Amino acid sequence: MQTLILGNRDDIDDMAGGGGTVLTAVLKLIDRYDLYGQVAYPKHHKQTDVPHIYRLAAKTKGVFINPALVEPFGLTIIEAAAYGLPVVATKNGGPVDILKALHNGLLVDPHSAEAITGALLSLLADKGQWLESRRNGLRNIHRFSWPHHCRLYLSHVAAYCDHPSPHQRLRVPGVPAASASMGGDDSLSDSLRGLSLQISVDASSDLNAGDSAALIMDALRRRPAADRREGSGRALGFAPGRRQSLLVVAVDCYCDDGKPDVEQLKKAIDAAMSAGDGAGGRQGYVLSTGMTIPEAAETLKACGADPAGFDALICSSGAEICYPWKELTADEEYSGHVAFRWPGDHVKTVVPRLGKAEDAQASDLAVDVSAGSVHCHAYAATDASKVKKVDSIRQALRMRGFRCNLVYTRACTRLNVIPLSASRPRALRYLSIQWGIDLAKVAVLVGETGDTDREKLLPGLHRTLILPGMVSRGSEQLVRGEDGYATQDVVAMDSPNIVTLAQGQAVSDLLKAM
Ligand SMILES: O=c1ccn([C@@H]2O[C@H](COP(=O)(O)OP(=O)(O)O[C@H]3O[C@H](CO)[C@@H](O)[C@H](O)[C@H]3O)[C@@H](O)[C@H]2O)c(=O)[nH]1
Ligand SMILES: O=P(O)(O)OC[C@H]1O[C@](O)(CO)[C@@H](O)[C@@H]1O
Numbered sequence: 392m393q394t395l396i397l398g399n400r401d402d403i404d405d406m407a408g409g410g411g412t413v414l415t416a417v418l419k420l421i422d423r424y425d426l427y428g429q430v431a432y433p434k435h436h437k438q439t440d441v442p443h444i445y446r447l448a449a450k451t452k453g454v455f456i457n458p459a460l461v462e463p464f465g466l467t468i469i470e471a472a473a474y475g476l477p478v479v480a481t482k483n484g485g486p487v488d489i490l491k492a493l494h495n496g497l498l499v500d501p502h503s504a505e506a507i508t509g510a511l512l513s514l515l516a517d518k519g520q521w522l523e524s525r526r527n528g529l530r531n532i533h534r535f536s537w538p539h540h541c542r543l544y545l546s547h548v549a550a551y552c553d554h555p556s557p558h559q560r561l562r563v564p565g566v567p568a569a570s571a572s573m574g575g576d577d578s579l580s581d582s583l584r585g586l587s588l589q590i591s592v593d594a595s596s597d598l599n600a601g602d603s604a605a606l607i608m609d610a611l612r613r614r615p616a617a618d619r620r621e622g623s624g625r626a627l628g629f630a631p632g633r634r635q636s637l638l639v640v641a642v643d644c645y646c647d648d649g650k651p652d653v654e655q656l657k658k659a660i661d662a663a664m665s666a667g668d669g670a671g672g673r674q675g676y677v678l679s680t681g682m683t684i685p686e687a688a689e690t691l692k693a694c695g696a697d698p699a700g701f702d703a704l705i706c707s708s709g710a711e712i713c714y715p716w717k718e719l720t721a722d723e724e725y726s727g728h729v730a731f732r733w734p735g736d737h738v739k740t741v742v743p744r745l746g747k748a749e750d751a752q753a754s755d756l757a758v759d760v761s762a763g764s765v766h767c768h769a770y771a772a773t774d775a776s777k778v779k780k781v782d783s784i785r786q787a788l789r790m791r792g793f794r795c796n797l798v799y800t801r802a803c804t805r806l807n808v809i810p811l812s813a814s815r816p817r818a819l820r821y822l823s824i825q826w827g828i829d830l831a832k833v834a835v836l837v838g839e840t841g842d843t844d845r846e847k848l849l850p851g852l853h854r855t856l857i858l859p860g861m862v863s864r865g866s867e868q869l870v871r872g873e874d875g876y877a878t879q880d881v882v883a884m885d886s887p888n889i890v891t892l893a894q895g896q897a898v899s900d901l902l903k904a905m
Pocket of ligand 2: 458459460461465
């Protein structure tokens with residue numbers, strides 16, 4: 392089945408621009424070649440349908456084609472790559488640069504029907520070529536991430552500022568001697584946040600615009616380290632010094648009764664810690680969990696691990712972050728971020744009513760005050776069969792005007808209700824930005840199963856390592872109903888960024904191989 396997305400319309404005659412003409416021509420071709428039943432051309436689609444359309448095409452081993460006579464940029468080609476869908480694209484315009492970076496398909500002359508047919512058939516018929524294009528797209532898509540884009544852009548700006556007039560100079564703050572000795576910080580995200588303030592035309596400069604891009608970039612890179620030290624009284628100001636990469640332990644190890652499975656978690660932590668041996672402190676550690684901050688600290692101690700050995704704890708399924716080397720209290724800045732549209736106490740009593748199964752008692756999903764926090768309502772669940780799935784509760788809450796994130800944790804025995812903008816991936820992104828560590832230098836360790844938000848930790852710009860045999864009981868049966876989609880329908884599990892640790896393989900070896 393071919394799917395043609397040809398614009399939303401009620402009536403072809405009312406379509407703007409040349410859309411109506413193109414669609415009419417296509418319908419005539421469908422008729423001429425008698426393709427009824429083989430081609431779908433939906434009249435309407437919503438923006439939220441678009442990811443599913445790309446995924447469907449990728450799943451059915453299809454190809455995305457953009458045969459524009461001229462394509463100024465080509466966002467759709469980047470979108471297709473992000474979903475693992477190979478492309479055939481016009482050789483006129485932006486796609487030339489995109490394919491040079493992504494290698495995710497073939498360029499064609501849009502005026503040549505023969506060239507288009509040839510390229511489509513070649514990708515569709517040659518499974519090896521199709522798979523290579525898919526994997527290249529998934530592997531290289533980070534090149535269109537904002538940090539990468541900004542880095543490239545700045546380097547071009549700096550490189551071409553060769554002839555400034557004497558009073559117009561690019562002022563990049565100097566590098567204090569102390570910070571110059573710090574390890575490389577390869578992300579520009581911090582620098583970029585304040586860039587509009589840092590670059591100004593001013594004669595009293597430390598660097599000329601004519602200086603090499605590398606020099607300017609270097610100064611920009613180092614600046615946040617100095618800023619951070621000034622604010623070191625706050626957790627937010629913590630600069631993880633020599634840290635250049637992060638290992639995030641997000642292995643949700645619980646026993647059947649919901650208590651932390653200390654033995655298994657200890658194995659996961661040991662596997663992570665051993666990967667940092669010999670890194671000279673350049674590797675940082677984060678625990679990412681559905682537990683509260685006190686529970687996480689206590690559990691780490693039970694595992695024989697010093698909580699202070701972790702750079703951060705992401706707790707309550709991403710509602711809180713703390714820095715245990717300093718104190719076990721939540722980062723207020725992050726709390727401020729996630730507070731957006733948090734319905735607070737208004738939603739607290741509604742959840743048990745909407746979340747318990749039809750035949751269940753009120754006590755089957757009851758508020759657990761001790762496991763809650765400012766931005767997390769926690770509920771104790773007696774049995775997985777007595778509660779509704781995440782998707783169903785979320786939908787019921789939305790119908791009542793509450794938009795929240797819901798996560799079952801502790802082997803289906805606890806439901807965390809947190810703000811919509813709080814999640815474990817979101818917390819990770821926050822740390823990556825605050826600390827200036829690119830997500831490409833972050834590796835997340837997960838189990839084969841886990842909390843209901845586990846599948847959201849799998850894709851992204853970071854690398855994901857699946858540790859088999861660590862989690863005996865997860866909560867993922869409570870993600871969505873049986874008629875819902877499967878994880879592999881929304882996550883490209885064959886992405887080069889997602890790998891499973893082989894029996895006896897060390898985390899460090901796998902990281903090196905990725
Ligand atoms: O039926 C459609 C068509 C497009 N999109 C989305 O809309 C966005 C833009 O699509 P595109 O077809 O490229 O739209 P235009 O606005 O016509 O294109 C201009 O804007 C794009 C985004 O910057 C650039 O890539 C193009 O080169 C430029 O011509 C993408 O996210 C698409 O997924 C839909 O959701 N439904
Ligand atoms: O094929 P044509 O006429 O050059 O039109 C291509 C244009 O249509 C779009 O694909 C969608 O509007 C643009 O991205 C692109 O610029």
